[in-house]
Amino acid sequence: MLRAKIIATGSYAPAKKLTNLDLEKMVDTSDEWITERTGIKERRIAGEKQTTSDLAYEASKIALKQSGLKAKDIDLIIVATVTGDMPMPSTACLLQNRLEAKKAAAFDINAACSGFLYGLSVAESFIKAGTHKKILLVGAETLSKFTDWKDRTTCVLFGDGAGAVILEATEGENCILSTHIHSDGSLWELLNLPGGGSKNPPTKESINKGLHFLKMKGNETFKAAVRTLESLVTDTLKANNIKPSQLSALIPHQANLRIIQATANRLGLSMDKVVVNLDRYGNTSAASIPIALDEAVRTGRIRKDDYILLEAFGGGLTWASALIKW
Numbered sequence: 001m002l003r004a005k006i007i008a009t010g011s012y013a014p015a016k017k018l019t020n021l022d023l024e025k026m027v028d029t030s031d032e033w034i035t036e037r038t039g040i041k042e043r044r045i046a047g048e049k050q051t052t053s054d055l056a057y058e059a060s061k062i063a064l065k066q067s068g069l070k071a072k073d074i075d076l077i078i079v080a081t082v083t084g085d086m087p088m089p090s091t092a093c094l095l096q097n098r099l100e101a102k103k104a105a106a107f108d109i110n111a112a113c114s115g116f117l118y119g120l121s122v123a124e125s126f127i128k129a130g131t132h133k134k135i136l137l138v139g140a141e142t143l144s145k146f147t148d149w150k151d152r153t154t155c156v157l158f159g160d161g162a163g164a165v166i167l168e169a170t171e172g173e174n175c176i177l178s179t180h181i182h183s184d185g186s187l188w189e190l191l192n193l194p195g196g197g198s199k200n201p202p203t204k205e206s207i208n209k210g211l212h213f214l215k216m217k218g219n220e221t222f223k224a225a226v227r228t229l230e231s232l233v234t235d236t237l238k239a240n241n242i243k244p245s246q247l248s249a250l251i252p253h254q255a256n257l258r259i260i261q262a263t264a265n266r267l268g269l270s271m272d273k274v275v276v277n278l279d280r281y282g283n284t285s286a287a288s289i290p291i292a293l294d295e296a297v298r299t300g301r302i303r304k305d306d307y308i309l310l311e312a313f314g315g316g317l318t319w320a321s322a323l324i325k326w
């Protein structure tokens with residue numbers, strides 16, 4: 001039976017750092033508040049002309065190099081993002097052009113912070129179906145361009161970056177064991193970016209009302225995240241007959257350290273098994289898991305035969321997980 005395997009990873013974050021101390025000068029906040037409530041210390045910010053596809057391109061080049069494949073070998077490109085370069089064409093098509101991956105079909109996925117794991121689920125299904133054999137999956141965001149830098153309740157949370165993986169078909173047992181995707185559209189108002197679509201097309205009024213900035217009900221989102229992630233991670237392990245003690249690493253979406261700790265507690269996992277890098281990047285939405293995965297692979301935290309659990313939660317609402325035998 002064909003299964004999907006991640007054969008290479010890559011990530012990229014813009015050079016510019018914005019620290020909590022920098023934010024203290026911009027809004028009424030403090031390093032202490034941000035660190036205590038979120039765990040975030042700094043985040044990366046894209047340059048004025050730097051787009052989401054630019055970040056995706058850098059991360060993809062690294063993953064391609066590691067895989068030993070050429071861009072022309074890739075037959076499908078999926079980009080998970082809510083901050084694409086433009087509403088149309090897809091950021092995946094722009095990336096295909098930059099990479100000169102002429103054989104590849106290309107499309108975007110919008111599942112907010114769960115986007116990378118939704119993409120992993122789609123890529124896995126295409127590989128299992130046998131229709132595509134070498135897939136480039138990227139999570140890439142420039143949330144800084146959609147952040148209201150006067151709103152202290154959101155601007156301290158987000159950052160920019162991109163992470164990429166290359167997937168290939170395998171018949172071996174080192175592969176993606178399962179993926180799980182969920183949504184609850186009734187809670188869409190907890191986290192949204194209301195402007196720029198057909199509901200609120202761009203007008204002077206929509207700009208003045210700040211509709212092109214991300215909106216969030218932080219406290220309710222926090223509670224919904226903890227609630228859904230608890231059952232998501234236990235159900236994912238149960239579906240594969242794996243005990244938490246067999247896990248070598250949990251790679252969570254990097255939104256808030258307290259949410260991550262609650263999930264780890266639920267599984268009885270000590271924090272040294274949990275990959276955390278949100279102190280350096282903040283919440284990079286769809287990019288957060290592939291950046292953390294890439295860092296874990298490169299620093300030797302993940303080794304062959306390890307069981308790795310990935311989980312995410314985001315706007316939609318959406319939530320998703322994957323269990324991998326590396």
Ligand code: COA
Pocket residue numbers: 028029030033034037038113152153154156191216218219220221222255256283313314315
């Ligand atoms: N600096 C200082 N004070 C701030 C602040 C900031 N950046 N942002 C909010 N506050 C204030 C609030 O105004 C509030 O003040 P009040 O009590 O006088 O009204 C107080 O801090 C508490 O606000 P609250 O929203 O209840 O804090 P919280 O403990 O829920 O933490 C979040 C806020 C945003 C950190 C937290 O809710 C969170 O992380 N939610 C999930 C967000 C998330 O992960 N979203 C993405 C999902 S993918």
